[in-house]
Amino acid sequence: MEQIRKHESKVRGYSRSFPTTFTTAHGAIINDENHRQYIDFLAGAGALNYGHNNPFFKMKLMDYIDKNGITHGLDLATEAKEEFIRVFNQYILEPRELKYKMQFTGPTGTNAVEAAIKLAQISTGRNNIITFTNAYHGHSKGALRLTANEHYRKGLENELNQFTSFLPYYGYVEGGFDSADYLDQVLSDKGSGIDKPAAIILETIQGEGGVNVAPNEWLKKLRRITEKHGILMIVDDIQVGCGRTGKFFSFEEAGIYPDMVTLSKSISGYGLPMAILLMKPELDKWEPGQHTGTFRGNNLAFVTAAEAIIKYWKDDKFQDEIKEKSAKLFRILNIIKDENSDIITDVRGKGLIIAMEFIDAETASKVTREAFENGLIIETCGSEGNIIKFLPPLNIHHNYLNEGIKIFEQAIESIKEVELV
Template sequence: MDIFKKQESKVRSYSNNFPVVFNKAKGCWLETEEGARYLDFLAGAGSLNYGHNNPVFKQALLEYIEMDGITHGLDMHSDAKANFLTVLNKHILEPRELNYKVQFTGPTGTNAVEAAMKLARKVTGRTNIVAFTNGFHGCSNGALAATGNQHHRGGAGMPLAGISRIPYEGYADIDGLALFETMLNDNSGGLDKPAAVLLEVVQGEGGLNAASNQWLQKLSKICQQHDILVIVDDIQAGCGRTGTFFSFEPSGIKPDIVTLSKSIGGYGLPMAVVLLKPELDVWKPGEHNGTFRGNNHAFVTAAKAIETYWSTPDFEQHIAARSQQINTVIQRSLKRYPSLFVKGKGRGMMSGIECKSGDIASAISAACFDNGMIIETAGPDDEVVKFFCPLTISESELEKGLSIFDKAAEKIAEKTLKKAS
């Protein structure tokens, strides 16, 4: 451990809570140098929806490397890119009647968000973008301006501008959309007409706040009436995490722009894209680029992920079953430990349980780690325990992880009771 303390920046975070050295991973399991195994309920913060070292993807990648396939291609054409675009269109876009062009950005989610915001401003000629309370969109300055969390915003070292923020659904019992609509219609409302609204359908780092279909439909309608673009940040909530490939599908809305990263690469390989309606494709060549926007290894595994898991309804059915398994435990825990928990949050396999304090959530996470499971917290005060295992997890593996959580909650409840008495 000394090398990390000596050489690595203090900016690291996950390793502070899980201070072991991992050297192997498979499926939903992580293994240390000493052979200790941990269930992974973090899944690369949503980058490993299909698990670690998925054997189907690994074989495809090994074969591609063995034949000296293109690794780095900037934005030049390649067989791997052509195949990914074909598979994405065939299995994802066409069945959902979504007509999008694909922009390959730098390989991070925040880069895709930056591109989406730049494009919205370029298309509309307006500079203001509306974002929402508790939203998280990345840590580069443009995306950070749209992020609500003060801890992350404090790292900017400069004023963060160009964003107007309104309350997300359920925030402090304020009707944010009524406020938004009123201000748009009021010449003295003080809101510069925005180029776009930027939102997560389920707010990942913000505490698993989930927008209702009705709220999303109303927001979309307001934006259509006022010629405002809708950008859905599906970087964490996409690729099946909420139950459908895109988080917005159940609402029936069709965003103007969608950002994807994290699990779009399939194998955990860096990759990010912006999906945009064709009429918005007003970029000039090279206006938004990035040296590593042509990660062909990620194109190979991304295509294989879509072909393997999204060509039939089977995977969605699996996610629904595992989601119900998680929800059953959440509901049982709410009844069993009223001294600890407030309510369930999120949707699908992007679910969690809100604790009465961040200290309780952190104690549960630590107890889970002691018993062989990696699980993180989320929310403004880190008060939500976040169930974020790979979507490919089996029923028995998920049951094991949920049992570890339950035992941790029982332990913390007993400590809380003793402290109170």
């Protein structure tokens, strides 16, 4: 840590929350330089849905490298890309009757969001984009316009308000206010002062925003409204896609068909940088080379991404396992909440993205620090920082899931004992 503290920018974040130097990792376990073992309930902020150094992916990757397979390919046609496209179509898109075309953008989620915004504006000839309170879509300037957290927008406020309108997310306003109905009303009223937008972008579950879950019926209503008014719907599935909610896509249970979908984080399966924009074919208005990037062809990621789909998504077995683990985690966390109702106010989520809301940020931070000291890596989220987010690998072994929960529960007990002294 000495070299990092001395030479790396103050912008670093996670190394402050988890102050040790990590060396090796496998599955749901990370080891540090002092040979301490940690259970990982962070999973690369959702980039490691299948755990660290997944052996199936590693074998394919090592074989590909050993054969001098193409690593960097811009957007050239390569064997690895061809295979990924074939597998993704066969096992993900076709069974769900989704007829998307794929665009491989720059390597991170924010690159996919930037491409989606740009394409929406080109396709419709309109500029305004509607987003939501507590939304998180990335840190490049276009994506940051759609991100609500004040911490990330600080110092850029005057530049970020152009072409963006924020609506209350589901449940943001108490008393039954429905922002979908409000959107329908203002778009139907020529006196509302709201210009018809190019698109609306949303997360079906707001991860960084506090694990706020949009009900299926609300998502269906929003889809009907966007279709009624000729507005594109973009679903940001960067954190909650690739199985995190139990299905491959987070919007599947709602039965909606978004116009565009952004994917990144766990799409590569191995933590390798990769991002995709899925679009309905009629929206593919790009001219050749109109949206480009040097690292839009990470062939190592194509290799592991194809293997992840073949290994885990050829049938329903894996999603059934996620459902089982989710039910178990919800059951135990609700028991913990009931036993500690003086400091815990809510448990919510879906699949294996679950939030436990504490009375304040200080209490939540104490719990995560105590958990780390005892071998569990877990982070806080939400605009106030008072929410602890459970994000374990989807294939975590039940023994490690149990042990992680035990460490977490002991952390709560420990901080309460200290406060009583």
